[in-house]
Amino acid sequence: MGQELGITASKERNPSEWYTQVVQKAGLADYAPVKGCMVIKPYGMKIWNSIKKDFNEKIRASGVEDAYFPLFIPETYLEKEEDIVEGFDPEVAWVTHGGDKELEERLAVRPTSESMIAPFMSKWVRSHRDLPLRLNQWANVVRWEATDTRPFLRTREFLWQEGHTAHESEDEADEETLLRLEQYQEVIEDHLAIPSVLGYKPEHDKFPGAKYTTTIETLMPDGKSIQSGTSHQLGQHFAEAFDITFEDENSEQSTCWTTSWGLSTRTVGALIMAHGDDNGLRLPPKVAPIQIVIVPIYQEENKEEVLEYSERLAEQVRRAKGCGCKTDIRVELDDRDHRSPGYKFNEWELKGVPLRIEVGPNEVEDDAVTTVRRDNGDKEMGVDRKKFLRNVEQILEKIQNSMYSELEEYLKENIREASSKEEILGTIGKNRGYVKTRWCGKEECEAEIKDQVSAEIVVLPFREDSKPETIQAYDEQIGGECSICSEDAERWAYFAKNY
Amino acid sequence: MGQELGITASKERNPSEWYTQVVQKAGLADYAPVKGCMVIKPYGMKIWNSIKKDFNEKIRASGVEDAYFPLFIPETYLEKEEDIVEGFDPEVAWVTHGGDKELEERLAVRPTSESMIAPFMSKWVRSHRDLPLRLNQWANVVRWEATDTRPFLRTREFLWQEGHTAHESEDEADEETLLRLEQYQEVIEDHLAIPSVLGYKPEHDKFPGAKYTTTIETLMPDGKSIQSGTSHQLGQHFAEAFDITFEDENSEQSTCWTTSWGLSTRTVGALIMAHGDDNGLRLPPKVAPIQIVIVPIYQEENKEEVLEYSERLAEQVRRAKGCGCKTDIRVELDDRDHRSPGYKFNEWELKGVPLRIEVGPNEVEDDAVTTVRRDNGDKEMGVDRKKFLRNVEQILEKIQNSMYSELEEYLKENIREASSKEEILGTIGKNRGYVKTRWCGKEECEAEIKDQVSAEIVVLPFREDSKPETIQAYDEQIGGECSICSEDAERWAYFAKNY
Numbered sequence: 001m002g003q004e005l006g007i008t009a010s011k012e013r014n015p016s017e018w019y020t021q022v023v024q025k026a027g028l029a030d031y032a033p034v035k036g037c038m039v040i041k042p043y044g045m046k047i048w049n050s051i052k053k054d055f056n057e058k059i060r061a062s063g064v065e066d067a068y069f070p071l072f073i074p075e076t077y078l079e080k081e082e083d084i085v086e087g088f089d090p091e092v093a094w095v096t097h098g099g100d101k102e103l104e105e106r107l108a109v110r111p112t113s114e115s116m117i118a119p120f121m122s123k124w125v126r127s128h129r130d131l132p133l134r135l136n137q138w139a140n141v142v143r144w145e146a147t148d149t150r151p152f153l154r155t156r157e158f159l160w161q162e163g164h165t166a167h168e169s170e171d172e173a174d175e176e177t178l179l180r181l182e183q184y185q186e187v188i189e190d191h192l193a194i195p196s197v198l199g200y201k202p203e204h205d206k207f208p209g210a211k212y213t214t215t216i217e218t219l220m221p222d223g224k225s226i227q228s229g230t231s232h233q234l235g236q237h238f239a240e241a242f243d244i245t246f247e248d249e250n251s252e253q254s255t256c257w258t259t260s261w262g263l264s265t266r267t268v269g270a271l272i273m274a275h276g277d278d279n280g281l282r283l284p285p286k287v288a289p290i291q292i293v294i295v296p297i298y299q300e301e302n303k304e305e306v307l308e309y310s311e312r313l314a315e316q317v318r319r320a321k322g323c324g325c326k327t328d329i330r331v332e333l334d335d336r337d338h339r340s341p342g343y344k345f346n347e348w349e350l351k352g353v354p355l356r357i358e359v360g361p362n363e364v365e366d367d368a369v370t371t372v373r374r375d376n377g378d379k380e381m382g383v384d385r386k387k388f389l390r391n392v393e394q395i396l397e398k399i400q401n402s403m404y405s406e407l408e409e410y411l412k413e414n415i416r417e418a419s420s421k422e423e424i425l426g427t428i429g430k431n432r433g434y435v436k437t438r439w440c441g442k443e444e445c446e447a448e449i450k451d452q453v454s455a456e457i458v459v460l461p462f463r464e465d466s467k468p469e470t471i472q473a474y475d476e477q478i479g480g481e482c483s484i485c486s487e488d489a490e491r492w493a494y495f496a497k498n499y
Numbered sequence: 500m501g502q503e504l505g506i507t508a509s510k511e512r513n514p515s516e517w518y519t520q521v522v523q524k525a526g527l528a529d530y531a532p533v534k535g536c537m538v539i540k541p542y543g544m545k546i547w548n549s550i551k552k553d554f555n556e557k558i559r560a561s562g563v564e565d566a567y568f569p570l571f572i573p574e575t576y577l578e579k580e581e582d583i584v585e586g587f588d589p590e591v592a593w594v595t596h597g598g599d600k601e602l603e604e605r606l607a608v609r610p611t612s613e614s615m616i617a618p619f620m621s622k623w624v625r626s627h628r629d630l631p632l633r634l635n636q637w638a639n640v641v642r643w644e645a646t647d648t649r650p651f652l653r654t655r656e657f658l659w660q661e662g663h664t665a666h667e668s669e670d671e672a673d674e675e676t677l678l679r680l681e682q683y684q685e686v687i688e689d690h691l692a693i694p695s696v697l698g699y700k701p702e703h704d705k706f707p708g709a710k711y712t713t714t715i716e717t718l719m720p721d722g723k724s725i726q727s728g729t730s731h732q733l734g735q736h737f738a739e740a741f742d743i744t745f746e747d748e749n750s751e752q753s754t755c756w757t758t759s760w761g762l763s764t765r766t767v768g769a770l771i772m773a774h775g776d777d778n779g780l781r782l783p784p785k786v787a788p789i790q791i792v793i794v795p796i797y798q799e800e801n802k803e804e805v806l807e808y809s810e811r812l813a814e815q816v817r818r819a820k821g822c823g824c825k826t827d828i829r830v831e832l833d834d835r836d837h838r839s840p841g842y843k844f845n846e847w848e849l850k851g852v853p854l855r856i857e858v859g860p861n862e863v864e865d866d867a868v869t870t871v872r873r874d875n876g877d878k879e880m881g882v883d884r885k886k887f888l889r890n891v892e893q894i895l896e897k898i899q900n901s902m903y904s905e906l907e908e909y910l911k912e913n914i915r916e917a918s919s920k921e922e923i924l925g926t927i928g929k930n931r932g933y934v935k936t937r938w939c940g941k942e943e944c945e946a947e948i949k950d951q952v953s954a955e956i957v958v959l960p961f962r963e964d965s966k967p968e969t970i971q972a973y974d975e976q977i978g979g980e981c982s983i984c985s986e987d988a989e990r991w992a993y994f995a996k997n998y
Contacts, residue, residue, distance in 0.1 A: 032569040042564035065541035070531040071639055071656050090598040097593040098643035120538055140570055144597035157570050
């Protein structure tokens with residue numbers, strides 16, 4: 001594979017150029033004619049579809065139903081929720097004409113759908129028997145971001161799911177908010193093998209109109225944090241504005257509590273950044289479109305036997321999970337005749353395939369395989385074929401776990417405590433990652449840091465005990481003083497640069 | 500169920516009002532604040548998702564990959580393909596502002612994506628080894644239809660898949676066009692139980708810029724035809740306009756042949772119209788979100804035993820397919836205490852559930868079930884439970900087939916041949932359905948009919964022999980004279996009123 005096909009930028013020294021090259025050369029996405037938009041290519045789409053499937057199964061199993069709401073939101077609808085308008089106004093793309101005719105009212109291309117869905121919740125919810133109402137849509141949304149757009153990480157149009165629920169009580173809305181955040185955590189940690197930090201967003205950075213916003217943050221190797229999903233407890237704010245009420249068991253009218261939560265194609269960007277290296281993508285087996293690639297290595301005189309062996313092997317690997325009920329292993333035989341084995345090795349490394357099997361005449365003779373792991377380059381030669389087939393699931397699991405552990409260690413090492421303004425600034429200046437500090441809750445204190453280095457409070461972490469049942473249990477009185485203003489501290493805060 | 504919940508319009512006498520009521524009362528869709536847009540409710544979404552899944556499996560198995568292209572198409576891109584512009588210009592919704600700023604170039608909200616995808620095909624296709632290139636996207640599209648919008652059948656925003664492929668030769672593009680049309684036929688006939696007529700669209704009614712357009716038409720009980728999917732052979736027209744070329748095996752540059760094909764949420768509208776009756780929806784088992792509903796009938800003194808028996812039965816029915824590998828039967832136990840059995844019967848009929856099981860104290864005592872078919876109302880009392888469980892798959896299959904047969908007969912009866920202009924007009928005036936006639940191929944001849952009755956040529960049917968391999972084999976010299984102008988006839992044509 002020539003220079004033009006391989007990655008020529010260093011992830012360490014030039015992460016931005018590295019990212020751009022990986023996205024394009026690994027066939028994940030391409031740049032669209034409209035600035036800030038992207039074309040998701042089949043390989044990138046398979047990754048997004050895998051994330052979709054994983055999350056979809058979780059929400060299906062916990063009572064969420066799919067629906068679809070219109071792309072266009074009338075301006076007056078958006079205005080009904082003042083906080084929403086303020087939050088999104090500078091980012092809204094406006095439709096003003098249908099064919100040759102100017103529209104009587106201009107239409108927002110949805111930046112999010114709270115103000116579209118709330119009126120229908122109001123219409124559909126009559127009695128406590130209609131609750132909880134849990135809706136989700138997989139959709140495209142548009143936010144006219146002005147700067148720093150990058151495929152997956154920040155695009156003007158992106159794909160996401162947005163969940164919208166209505167409940168009888170505050171407790172139920174709290175539980176829902178937390179449940180969805182924890183399901184995001186399962187997707188990000190178990191499926192994408194990226195450790196995360198869960199917590200609140202600061203009051204001044206929450207979703208417009210929400211009671212509170214929870215976030216799942218992931219730390220990238222360049223030391224920046226990516227907000228990988230958010231779950232909002234909307235309180236009764238939207239329910240009051242849009243009249244979402246119900247008759248309770250005592251025939252009294254009550255106002256609902258609502259939530260919303262979203263996970264977007266941005267997670268694909270986090271996946272690329274978190275695991276990639278200077279040879280390209282590295283994909284955890286669970287999300288990899290191709291989990292194992294078989295590369296036959298032959299001369300003219302042994303071509304037939306090597307190819308035959310490889311084809312049989314591919315079929316055996318595909319079925320290597322005992323029961324036909326489970327998903328087949330996603331295996332590909334690269335039998336292209338016009339490419340050399342070396343070219344193929346590089347290409348599949350670039351595409352991040354977790355395990356490569358090499359089959360040459362020696363392997364055929366010994367009834368064996370040679371395996372090379374993408375994550376750490378470990379090569380095992382002459383592994384007995386039958387033994388390999390027995391262990392193949394375990395091998396993939398091992399790769400998945402070891403990719404997670406690597407990043408988990410990195411995350412732990414890069415949370416540094418600081419207890420004064422100078423220490424915060426010094427730590428951010430010298431190091432990557434999160435700076436953990438006591439904070440009073442005032443935006444001004446965050447601003448003092450933000451003004452000097454381009455870092456902000458990305459998350460107020462939940463306390464680290466094992467999972468409590470409700471969001472309240474995540475709150476804690478930390479005591480001590482704010483590191484910036486010395487007033488009483490409210491919570492721990494993580495400062496970081498972010499995407 | 501009160502009047503306000505049941506259907507109050509007759510499908511026969513007032514199909515339009517009937518349709519509107521079924522869509523809303525069966526919980527399929529709701530009206531959006533923007534005229535001509537719709538909200539797809541969970542029950543409607545499940546039907547669309549079932550259609551998606553069925554078609555998706557077919558195209559996956561025949562080499563098509565998912566991708567995603569941007570919602571916004573710059574005006575200059577659209578203009579590059581003059582035919583496309585002419586075809587869609589009056590129907591395009593235009594984005595003119597991003598936030599407060601007027602855009603330098605206005606952006607079309609995609610009415611279809613040929614002009615967006617073609618430039619990328621041009622970029623991605625280099626060699627014959629990159630061909631065929633087969634892409635599909637599941638997406639929303641917008642066509643600013645002025646009149647007669649109705650949920651599913653004609654909406655300004657709708658959901659669809661659009662397939663876009665590039666090939667080395669005309670033959671391959673012909674085959675692709677036909678393959679996708681036949682896959683549409685499988686979805687419509689086998690999954691939705693609606694018989695269809697396949698054929699060409701007249702030259703003047705083909706997709707703008709296409710070599711030819713094929714269509715799958717379905718005949719509704721009100722006598723109107725619905726175009727339920729189209730597959731276009733685009734010739735080299737788009738490939739020339741957007742420079743989609745490849746190096747062939749002899750290292751010569753050649754121009755590709757392209758196709759595109761789409762199936763939309765309109766099929767849900769066809770499903771509602773085709774099978775519904777005065778009690779509401781009737782759903783074929785394959786597409787029904789709930790295939791079997793169990794309604795327990797009890798008094799206070801036998802409530803516990805009836806409910807227990809019903810719960811066990813629900814679990815048994817769910818697993819009634821021998822092997823856990825196959826999909827479970829979609830069964831629901833309606834144990835709502837605040838609704839009477841009669842209310843439930845009506846509600847599940849309205850929602851079109853194919854089979855209802857009634858369980859009362861007699862059934863419990865006899866270890867039996869009582870079943871009622873939604874399609875024909877057939878009731879069987881005291882069916883041995885074990886026997887029922889053994890036969891349940893067959894029963895659902897029988898319902899599926901009998902719903903198809905009913906409409907197949909209707910379709911056959913409603914294709915009437917006519918051999919003069921007067922006869923065509925008379926037949927359309929007196930009867931529902933298709934009028935089959937010899938046609939010369941000139942738009943003027945169609946216009947003579949269209950001007951007098953609101954019917955047009957909806958399809959030029961393929962010859963009816965068993966499936967030939969290529970599209971050419973579907974062409975025939977029919978001989979005889981055009982029924983309207985008496986010049987040489989080119990093909991059979993079907994006149995009909997349509998949606």
